[in-house]
Amino acid sequence: MEEKIQRKDAQKYFRAQKAENGLETLVVREFELEDKLEVQQLFHDGLMEMVADTAFRGLRHHPESLLLYAAMTVLCYVITTCWWVILLLPASLLYGRYFYSRRMMLRFLEHAMSNDMGDIEGFYMKSSSRLWVAVLRGKVVGIVAAVGQQQSGGAVELRRMSVARSYRRCGVGLALGQKLVEFAVTHKYPSVVLGTTSYTSAAHRLYRRLGFHLVGFTDGYVTPGVRWCSLEGVFYRVRHHHYKLDVQEESLDH
Ligand SMILES: CC(C)(COP(=O)(O)OP(=O)(O)OC[C@H]1O[C@@H](n2cnc3c(N)ncnc32)[C@H](O)[C@@H]1OP(=O)(O)O)[C@@H](O)C(=O)NCCC(=O)NCCS
Numbered sequence: 562m563e564e565k566i567q568r569k570d571a572q573k574y575f576r577a578q579k580a581e582n583g584l585e586t587l588v589v590r591e592f593e594l595e596d597k598l599e600v601q602q603l604f605h606d607g608l609m610e611m612v613a614d615t616a617f618r619g620l621r622h623h624p625e626s627l628l629l630y631a632a633m634t635v636l637c638y639v640i641t642t643c644w645w646v647i648l649l650l651p652a653s654l655l656y657g658r659y660f661y662s663r664r665m666m667l668r669f670l671e672h673a674m675s676n677d678m679g680d681i682e683g684f685y686m687k688s689s690s691r692l693w694v695a696v697l698r699g700k701v702v703g704i705v706a707a708v709g710q711q712q713s714g715g716a717v718e719l720r721r722m723s724v725a726r727s728y729r730r731c732g733v734g735l736a737l738g739q740k741l742v743e744f745a746v747t748h749k750y751p752s753v754v755l756g757t758t759s760y761t762s763a764a765h766r767l768y769r770r771l772g773f774h775l776v777g778f779t780d781g782y783v784t785p786g787v788r789w790c791s792l793e794g795v796f797y798r799v800r801h802h803h804y805k806l807d808v809q810e811e812s813l814d815h
Contacts, residue, residue, distance in 0.1 A: 599701035607723030661796035672786020705737040
């Protein structure tokens with residue numbers, strides 16, 4: 562409830578600022594050391610939101626998992642001939658999906674914290690990498706990072722996009738994405754690429770809005786930091802969507 566009020570406040574604030582003086586008060590700037598805890602918290606929150614997304618929304622994108630669960634239910638019913646198996650087993654399978662999705666996200670978080678997100682200053686304050694924060698009224702409300710690929714002609718990878726729940730649908734994600742595209746144009750990278758396992762329409766629409774095109778996907782993607790085992794194969798299957806934006810073409814068009 563409190564969050565809903567906060568979100569409405571943030572949207573009202575944005576609209577009022579635009580209407581009154583046309584000034585955009587949202588500031589997108591490079592990461593500074595004192596932002597570290599807020600940045601890590603935003604990254605953590607965005608990631609943990611994906612647990613339910615992966616466990617439940619993801620299910621309709623994976624008919625092979627649905628088929629496997631149906632076969633397991635039928636088999637258990639045939640073996641036990643108990644009617645309650647038909648109710649109990651699907652509920653247990655859904656719980657299993659939630660449990661394993663959460664476990665995978667925590668492992669991925671641990672992996673990221675022992676790499677770039679634990680040492681943001683060491684990783685992103687380099688010439689080929691950046692992390693930007695969106696700041697509103699002194700508070701960090703969004704983050705995005707860029708990693709320039711080393712090989713000549715390499716692309717920039719967009720990662721770690723996350724916006725605080727109360728400040729969504731206010732243009733923060735768009736402002737962060739545009740900052741990253743500007744970076745790619747300035748540094749003469751040919752394209753920006755990204756991969757996402759998100760099934761929410763918010764992330765996909767944002768990337769399309771920024772001009773990205775879906776160029777493919779990998780089913781059964783192995784999330785970084787995750788050790789593979791057969792049970793996880795039953796409960797955790799994700800699709801990695803690959804997006805690309807040719808920035809030099811875009812900058813010529815405008
Ligand atoms: C995805 C995310 C970054 C979007 O941030 P945001 O600040 O709310 O996005 P914006 O307000 O800039 O929206 C830009 C456009 O994206 C689309 N969009 C954003 N949120 C949407 C939603 N919930 N439903 C439908 N479209 C949405 C719209 O086209 C929107 O433009 P419009 O408002 O003019 O229609 C945010 O929802 C988030 O942090 N999610 C959790 C973490 C995550 O999934 N990160 C991406 C991992 S790859």
